Amino acid sequence: MNTRQYVLSTYRLMLQLYPPTFRRRFAAQMLEVAEAAEPAEWPLIFGDTSVAIVRCWIEGSPSTAALAEPNAYLPVGASSLPAFGFLQGLILSTVIILALLYTGYRWPPPCPAKRPIVTEIVGPSQASLPAIAPRECVVGRSPGQ
Amino acid sequence: MSSYDISLPDMEAEDRPLSSAALHILLALAESNLHGYGIMQAVKRQSGGQYKLGPGTLYANLDRLLANGWVGESERQLKHGDTRREYHLTANGERVLRHEIRRLRQVVDVARTRLGKLDDRGV
Numbered sequence: 001m002n003t004r005q006y007v008l009s010t011y012r013l014m015l016q017l018y019p020p021t022f023r024r025r026f027a028a029q030m031l032e033v034a035e036a037a038e039p040a041e042w043p044l045i046f047g048d049t050s051v052a053i054v055r056c057w058i059e060g061s062p063s064t065a066a067l068a069e070p071n072a073y074l075p076v077g078a079s080s081l082p083a084f085g086f087l088q089g090l091i092l093s094t095v096i097i098l099a100l101l102y103t104g105y106r107w108p109p110p111c112p113a114k115r116p117i118v119t120e121i122v123g124p125s126q127a128s129l130p131a132i133a134p135r136e137c138v139v140g141r142s143p144g145q
Numbered sequence: 146m147s148s149y150d151i152s153l154p155d156m157e158a159e160d161r162p163l164s165s166a167a168l169h170i171l172l173a174l175a176e177s178n179l180h181g182y183g184i185m186q187a188v189k190r191q192s193g194g195q196y197k198l199g200p201g202t203l204y205a206n207l208d209r210l211l212a213n214g215w216v217g218e219s220e221r222q223l224k225h226g227d228t229r230r231e232y233h234l235t236a237n238g239e240r241v242l243r244h245e246i247r248r249l250r251q252v253v254d255v256a257r258t259r260l261g262k263l264d265d266r267g268v
């Protein structure tokens with residue numbers, strides 16, 4: 001695959017990021033423009049298209065509004081949920097994910113420091129005590145007890 | 146408002162000032178019917194290379210211009226059997242373009258007068 005084909009494949013993938021209705025209407029023509037363009041124009045084409053994709057999602061377009069299908073993606077502006085709601089949702093989900101990651105990292109919790117760990121084998125005189133596995137954490141008990 | 150919005154919320158579509166991109170596209174189509182890349186080249190040429198239109202901005206504007214009925218589209222059959230989509234200026238589009246040029250002329254007239262006064266004062 002030469003550079004030109006690689007660039008065009010990348011651009012074709014980039015066009016997939018447009019809302020479906022807009023993409024169906026204009027993506028083929030946009031690809032034709034990229035095919036006709038000189039290599040010197042590629043930075044303009046990529047830069048302009050990436051900004052336009054974001055704007056198309058945020059502001060919507062006549063295509064996306066007129067040809068909206070059931071279950072189609074909606075631009076943020078056309079959703080009944082305000083942009084601030086999306087921001088709140090994003091922050092909340094980030095906090096939840098970070099909290100879960102932290103919990104996973106700290107689980108199972110380590111034995112608290114400065115608390116005795118029973119390592120001795122329990123003698124027959126203390127046989128009435130419940131059996132304790134070696135290295136098991138016992139809270140509030142010292143070897144003298 | 147975005148740089149390629151061709152509208153303001155509380156005005157009739159035809160009374161709103163056009164964005165640079167929409168104005169350049171209508172001007173390019175006033176010369177001849179063009180396909181997408183042809184419009185990009187025409188805009189570059191007519192602005193003396195000062196204004197370069199990318200495909201994202203071009204098709205976002207064409208989408209709005211088509212929806213407003215200022216630009217129309219048609220399929221053109223090419224020699225080897227392929228088709229190409231071309232865009233043309235409609236009568237409504239021509240009226241909007243003339244209206245915009247009148248508005249810009251007024252702006253230029255005011256600017257000339259005021260800058261002339263500044264020149265007289267030796268600023």
